Amino acid sequence: MPSLLRTEAEERASLVDVRSYDIALDLTKGDELFGSATTIRFGCTTPHASTFVELRPQEVHSITLNGNPIDVSDVKDGRLWLDHLEADNELVVDATMAYVRDGEGMHRAIDPQDGQAYLYGSPASSTAGKIYACFEQPDLKAPYNVRVKAPQEWAVIANGAAREAADGWRTFETTRPIATYFFTVCAGPFAVQQAEHDGIPLGIYVRATLADQLAEQADEIFTVTQQGFDYYHRVYGIRYPWGKYDQVFVPEFNMGAMENPGCVTLRDEFVFQGHASRAEHLLRATVIIHEMAHMWFGDLVTMQWWDDLWLNESFAEFLAQQGTAEATEFSEAWVDFSAIRKNWGYAADRAPSTHPIAGTPAPDANSALENLDGITYPKGASALRQLAAYIGEDVFLSGVRKYLQTHEFGNASLQDFLYAMSEASGQNIEDWAQAWLLTPGTDVLEISTDGDRVVINRSTPEQFPAQRPHVTDIAAYRHGVQVARADVRIDSDRTEVHGLKLGQAPNLLLPNESDRTWAIVALDETTQAKLPDELPHIEDATVRGVVWSSLLNGLALGTVNPALLLDTFEAAWPVEDVDPLLEAVATMTTGLLPGRFLTVAHTPAALDRLAATGIRVFEAAAASDSRRLTAARLVVATSADIQLLREWLAGRGLPAFLTDDDQFRWSVIGRLASLGAMEIAEIEDWRTKDPSVSGVLRSLSARTRIPSEETKAWAWSQLTEANDNPSSHELGAVARSFFGATEQEITRPYVERFFTELPKLSSKLGDMVLHLLAADGYPTTVVEESTVELAERALHGDLPAGVRRSFVDATSRLREQLRSQERFG
Template sequence: MPVLTRDEAQTRARHLDVHHYTIDLDLTRGDELFGSTTTIRFTAHHTADTFVELRPATLHRATLDGRPLDPATLDDNRLPLPALTAGPHELRIEADMRYSRTGEGMHRFTDPADGLTYLYTQAFLDDVQRVFAAFDQPDLKAVFDATVTAPPEWTVLGNAIAQRTGDPADGRWQLATTPPLSTYLIAFAAGPWHSVHTRHAGLPFALHCRRSLAPHLDADAEELLDITRRCFDRFHEIFDEPYPFDSYDQAFVPEFNPGAMENPGLVTFRDEYVFRSAVTDTEREGRAVTLAHEMAHMWFGDLVTLQWWDDIWLNESFAEYMGYQVLTEATRFDGAWTEFAVTRKGWGYDADQRPSTHPVAPDPDAVHDTAAALLNFDGISYAKGAGALRQLVAWLGEKDFLAGINDHFTRHRFGNATLADFIDSLARATDRDVHAWAGQWLRTSGVDTLTPTLTTQETPAAAPQHTTHPAATTEPTGHWQLDLHHDGTRPHHLTIGLYDRTPDNPHTLTPRPSAHTDLPAGGGTHTLTFTGHRPDLLLLNDTDLTYAKVRLDPHSWDTALHALSGLPDPLSRAVLWNAARDMVRDGELAPAAYLDAARAHLPHETDTALTRGVLTFARHQITDRYTTPTARPVALSTLTDLCRDLLHRTQTDNNPTHHGIRLTAVRTYIDSTTDPDTLQDWLDQGTVPGGPTLDPDLRWRALARLAVLGATTPATIDTELARDPSATGREGAARCHAALPDPTAKETAWQAMYTHDPSAQLSTYLFTATAQGFWQPEQLDLLTPYRDRYHPAAVALAARRGPALAAAAGTHGFPHPFIDQHTLDLGETCLRTADPTPALRRKLTDQLDDLRRALKIRSATTA
């Protein structure tokens, strides 16, 4: 399929003004196809050739100004409009479109729990053409009207208020006219939704999910709506522009590929956010961040939209930053930045150290087409960009930052804007050189590293003076010096945390007043001098206001090993844990030393986000990738012992925070144990001793681990599926069957993932679950033949099924348990000779770089 190039988009934008779309969808034509009729009114500025995009199953008719166009001229996804004359035009296209099973275009899902069917669209980035014909680029905004025919028992949702028309038995719905929108933001959802309605600020608000999840949505509806209202009100306090749409629907939809999508007036979320099993408060916080993030997009992205995909950061970095900030300011989740530090920031740091890294705002020539643009929805555009904006606010000041944002909204309301436009708005609000800042922060790639070196010098005491405290004059005075080594190019406004061991409890730390400094651009060593004695712990980037890796001097690291859990602020502890994480990844700290630190300090940790972040890194990176096979059993034993400590500490504790720590410990214990008898006993009893009960999530998790250990059977898995016949249960069963250490089970799973039979192809979710179960470090001998089959199969699948499956095959499908040179050679040969699709190539590039890093860490550890 041809992708749209930047040059083509610029040419078409100069040629056309698009005014209005009228869309009519017929969702009553069966399980495979739906009807799509589109009328587009637009103006051409001069005579030229152009085209409109659509990907139909069948193109029935196309007319331009009443004159028929030949459907046979449709070339893949482009219908030519040759020699289009200057002036107004009306294009009408009637087609049958195909439902998707991969979450792209119009996705169709039948719930195995009750047999009910649901549809929703995902038009991003260039998938609206799977739903209706469009001039599919973000800077050709237009007004939209839509009608939908659906089964009469269904509800239809869209970007604007939808109402039934005529006889209810006809299933006809009319959507209100939208303001000007980009095509990628158009959305529809249809099905027998369970809905919770309310009103706020004079607007209709609603939550929607499939009926089998109704009890779980109802249980959390007030929390979800309260967060929605609080964030909505806070955005109205800080933004001059009011919410720009006529309603606010939030639909939790099945088999959704991203976390959420910011469709104006109809935000779609993956329905795992409707919790059907116990979750931690940190997971509720994560859901709340997503709600706030998507609401921020109503301004950042929907009201003012990027002109081309090189400026995707203007959407995602801002929504990421504003989501965390507004959540912190307006809800009970006032520690959200700790979760950002320990979870999201590592995503950005990792992405920024791979060969595929790119600037937050890449050069336009680097985003030459939509396929290239899709690759940039990563930890850089989200987490690094948000970290850069947090640094910008610290350097610029919140008042000037918000003034610049509001100027930006006013100047480009319902239009398109670029990085240059945004920087100009900021520059109008401040005397600081934001153009230079943007060049240093947004146009460069890579992570700066900050390393401290401390020296001390005592000086003789001053001569005694008349004082009421003569003893004070007998103490020597002195100073200590910080040489701050800056390996990188960006300026940093930096907080330096200074801590002393508490005299009566050396495992706790007492903060001194923090120091603050501005590091200039260009790197080098910068010297700061302080009076008094040196602190026991010096922590660079305390409060986590900048984006940089930090190191500790030897004395501070020794203090941290003894008193890390004694740091009073969880955000400070997050910065320190991130420093340890980076040291492991850079070969400066042995993986076993990280595990030892976790073993020593997590039993005293009170923050669930930190507990989860440290355990996740320890379980999946330290244990499975950085630890050699011979040392892995000891690492797993360390983790299970640590989890037992956490369970013991929280067994009789009624602290709600500790409930989250306990649940996190249970999950990690299940994933790490090599003792199937304990897991089987928990399953038989239906509970962990002292709680929690084994809800569906924990039951499937325990059964998956039993499958890996060869301690369950296909019949037992099928019995569990009969107990939980939901979509999540179906995924759990697929994961468990694929995890069995049995040749027949492995070949069956492989064929399910990579079959060419269209009638048997897995959805993205089922493919992911199967791949997650398939590759297990405990089963290397059994899996070795599949490692050699992987690259040809993945390349063919990506070409056949598109970017969503390519991404799944390149992440979950990659043979990650094999940390060896042969696996690296296979991947490098594939990249050189097999011509994988861009989406798969990017994932393989990242996987191979992670593999090289793991090999270096193992080599350093062995040496």
């Protein structure tokens, strides 16, 4: 199917004025198909002109334009061409559509626990035509009138509030103008909790088998939601414009969440089925606040075209951290952002696919999805944080309000945003925007000293020269105590710091100690060597986060020995007292070291040290439940002690809150499987005991992890020989678990097959799913030149765009691992 070109979108936007959609969906036609009847009313600026709508049906029954029939065979390659347009037009399309399993269209999922079906619309950037006939581009917004026919016992949720029900049909209130990719309908036997805040009706929906968990967690979700509304009403000065606010936690969702006005969809893993750490509660709160930010940035004011996707996501990311930190109990949100989100962004910005925050070429609609990455999200958020520091937070906020008020219910571009900021600040910020928003790359900050003279050296990637100003700070530490600090503005490659009185030489001299800017801090080897002794004593969690970030990025840059990271982890991790930082560091360390930056030969000993460190925290008498959970997860991910794992599987030696926790139990099962200490039959027995969605996915993962030729052959067939309608989540469970940290002798024969067979799945899977499988399944643990050679050979072939990008970036990371292993052994 052709992807909409930007040139086509611009031509169509100059021709067409969409006035309304009337959509009727019949969800009672069986397990595979649904009815879709659409009436579009639109104006045309040029009499007798031609244009097209997107339509990807299973079957078309009838089409009329201004009362005149159109041959249904005119629908080709996902487009219906319309000729002889008038000043006022009415297009009526009656079609049958197919449900999807890859999350790109009207997704239909079956809960294996009770066999019930759940449906939700997920149009993404280019699949709304699988649900209804439409002009599928972000700048052709229109009001929607929606009717849905569904079983009487089902809940049906749409963008507008429910108005009436008659003859099996539910009718919903007319929406304000929205873009096509925000349209959704969710339907199924959902359980619901309802409330109201500040005149806004609130609803939370989950599949029926999660009703008990929702009842336990609804108060927290509602509280965060209410705090978010109060925060945004105060910040924006514009009331929430979409009537009611429903949050629907749906199964098999490809993304974290989607900001459909009035009907936000979120992956249902956010309704916790086992005991959750504080970091997981923080993540859920941040996602809720993030999607709510979109009600203004993205929904109220929508980008003109996909090259300004950052106007949606960077703002939502920035405001989600700030709103969560200021308005909810999770005041450590920015620390978590520093430790997790920014490191994701730094990795994206040094990858071959790096791109500017704004103005990234998006020649077609599908290419927009490729840039939903760590640059659009955390780097963009960091740039906005810098802009607020650069022009002043009050001025920044004034500009934001002006921007929203000027373009509400319409569309805007980068230039519209810059105009609002310049008008509010009285400054020309074009140079700032050129350096920060329109030039890729991350600056590296290093310190040089000569007695009391301290200089911050700023280096910029050679291929992307820029003069990025940084409003930041620097601080000195000795035995964990801050002995000096100064604010600093970096405007050149060498900035001498004034007002920083060091006295005795510090153990740690740290630029960007409050993490206000976007830059990697490079510490010299002498300072690095002191970190195992110094880091455990530093009281400021933000500073600790910056240090951890320096170490983790130093692995990729080849400036930090993996052995030093392991030494620092053993010394500092057990005394970390901010739970999200505790979990983030454990997750990243175990994700980067074993079988990646550490050789296969060094991996078992490193895993033993990580597991022993986890045991120290787990057995600490004063540890909270959240800390013990994080520590137990670390032990399970790294321990080779089969006896201990078997005891934990049986519920022995665990705190009461974990003894019957299915999610934790599956982690133990997965680890035993990877050690070759769990047979397929036992895994299947546990799956029978836990028939939930999570049980099915985790059993697939555990079985895939068994280090035997037979199970790897079975898993590969599950991935590459799937039927015509596979579940994207089941495929993902297999892909993420296939290439382990130590079983290269078994998995090496599949490396070439990964590069040759995975791209062929494009005939069965949507672009987003295939892109994720290529990224998540990449054999980064087979750290050999032969893997690079196979990847480069594949890149010379014809690959789907998303797969190509995944291969390019993952191969770059693999080269980083190879360089590190060559340097440090």
